[in-house]
Amino acid sequence: MKIVVIGAGYVGLVSSVCFADFGHDVICVDINKEKIKQLRNGIIPIYEPGLDKILKKNIEAGRLSFSLDLERALKDTFVVFIAVNTPERRGSGEADLAYVMEAAKNIANFAENNTLVITKSTVPLGTNRRVHSVIKKENPNLIFDIASNPEFLREGSAIEDFQKPDRVIVGINNPSSKKVIQEIYKPLALKDYPIFFTSLESAETIKYSSNAFLATKISFINEIAELCERAGADIQDVAKGMGFDDRIGSKFLQAGPGYGGSCFPKDTSALIETARSYQVELNIIKSVIKVNEHVKLRMVEKVKNVLGRNINGSIISVLGVTFKPNTDDMREAPSLVIIPELVKLGAKIRVTDPQGIKEGSALLPKVKWYGDPYKSAVNSNMILILTEWNEFRDLDLMKLSNVMANPTMVDLRNIYKKDQVIASGFRSYESVGS
Ligand SMILES: NC(=O)c1ccc[n+]([C@@H]2O[C@H](COP(=O)([O-])OP(=O)(O)OC[C@H]3O[C@@H](n4cnc5c(N)ncnc54)[C@H](O)[C@@H]3O)[C@@H](O)[C@H]2O)c1
Structure with a gap:
């Protein structure tokens, strides 16, 4: 055909x-x-x-x-x-x-x-x-x-x-x-x-409702992650325990810096506006968006808590800026909120991303791009993991900590374990939801 x-x-x-x-x-x-x-x-x-x-x-x-x-x-x-x-x-x-x-x-x-x-x-x-x-x-x-x-x-x-x-x-x-x-x-x-x-109308609604539902799962687990941090529970265990239930499922229950990308942010907003035109208030989806905005700023607070007053002038080696791994798409990536906030606080940002530079260089003008995480880490004060590319999952942590000025790690994708990071010479390790 x-x-x-x-x-x-x-x-x-x-x-x-x-x-x-x-x-x-x-x-x-x-x-x-x-x-x-x-x-x-x-x-x-x-x-x-x-x-x-x-x-x-x-x-x-x-x-x-x-x-x-x-x-x-x-x-x-x-x-x-x-x-x-x-x-x-x-x-x-x-x-x-x-x-x-x-x-x-x-x-x-x-x-x-x-x-x-x-x-x-x-x-x-x-x-x-x-x-x-x-x-x-x-x-x-x-x-x-x-x-x-x-x-x-x-x-x-x-x-x-x-x-x-x-x-x-x-x-x-x-x-x-x-x-x-x-x-x-x-x-x-x-x-x-x-x-x-x-029908045409049902097909249109299936698409938006599916994206809004997935965004809801992400905001839900991110909100519970905040509770876990305060109350001493571990979000990864919580998500795993929940996910055994077939009615819930384990997918889209990874806590992190919020959803981004070319679909969820615009589709959740558009669904709210469509519903409004039919005099329907989509309160759940409104909360989903609110939580997603909150979580990105909460991640900035995490970094601030580790670096304290020294954040002004600190060098942060960011790993990953695309909205998720295996794409070069930067649309609505959490990095586009988190990095500019850190720059405002006086941090010097270095970025390594396997594919992000093409789109990211115009969107993140105040950062320095590195091809290699180990070079980016030299004399830096923090490794900040924003996107869980496979390239960042198995780094030689000892090699990293050896070249850093003050080895700290904030892992917003929960890809490392605290004991492992601390045993490799890092002074502190923060993740999401524990
Ligand atoms: N990106 C995703 O993961 C994804 C997944 C599912 C659905 N969608 C939806 O699919 C649609 C396309 O998304 P995308 O990410 O591929 O967009 P995109 O921005 O990557 O590509 C859109 C393309 O359309 C071209 N274009 C615009 N007007 C045109 C015209 N009049 N004639 C010919 N070409 C024209 C643009 O030049 C561009 O190359 C959107 O509605 C999006 O919400 C995207």
Whole structure:
């Protein structure tokens, strides 16, 4: 089947590559000339493990190409996915749908009759019907249908998530579109991955509710972590003990510096705003956001407590700044709150991150970047672990403490054990929730 995907970001690019790998002929279209140029040369503009190999394989097989020209791409093609960004509209909490609506207008102008327009971007309740109206208004003669197919992939494991999904959610307007979707996802259906058809509105709500629920788990455990610290309990044992219960599950119960990334912060806010427009107050989700903001500042307090007055002028070696490991994405990373607060207090920040420098150098202008944690540690006063990259899980702690001026560690991802750190020459070790 011929498929056009609009948007070559984390979702559009991964979807394009994986649809091509299913055997479809895919053209991925973006408005960013540099991105398309790079992709045509086999250069991937984002860091996503495994993407390079499968991209190369499908380009070589002639199933995948990249284009700036939507009009040409849509010739003789009857399936088009919208996978453009839906950021938060500045300060409003609402999703900015300008990119989606622009894509819809372009589709209206160039699509063939009988095209199915499928929204993969995360869009609030009612957006798919708006997409329908925009296309209809722009080109009243076009015969087309719409479907909602929100994406659940996680950066860092995007290929695996796309190829082995927990579920594929599809909102349809018209039963005849079901067959097209079934054809697109046939390789997954053959392997018994669930493909769940529902209404447009329910599909839109499933996506936002899923993200809001996961964010709730994180804020919940972070709040309990604060209690554990005060009361002498250990959050890792608490989370483990809770997680044995199948109804709760152990995933997303790791205490840390709060959630970030391109989805949870904007999607929780957008869901609140959508609900508000229906006169519904989402009090749980409001608290989730409040706790997440609090936890980041609480982490700054932790560092202050260790360094005391000496924080002014102290050198802190930060390990990890991306919002999670295995991505270069810095959107809403906790580091973007924590590091500037430490800079304000006079700390000198050095950063090591396997992939963060490309995005991070503009966002964190007052830090020095290091390629090697051991070099970054020389004469420093603290190792501050912000992101649990595998590269930081098994450091030679003795080697680190030997080169530091005052070996202390604040481990916001709980990847080390206190006894081990202290036995390796550190004067103090602080983690989250114990
Ligand atoms: N990143 C994730 O992990 C993730 C996971 C699930 C869902 N989502 C959702 O998927 C959507 C895309 O997210 P992303 O992270 O891939 O965004 P992104 O910012 O990485 O990429 C979006 C791309 O769309 C392009 N674009 C914008 N308008 C365009 C237009 N009119 N025509 C062609 N290209 C256009 C941009 O140039 C950009 O390359 C969002 O709604 C997001 O919430 C993201």
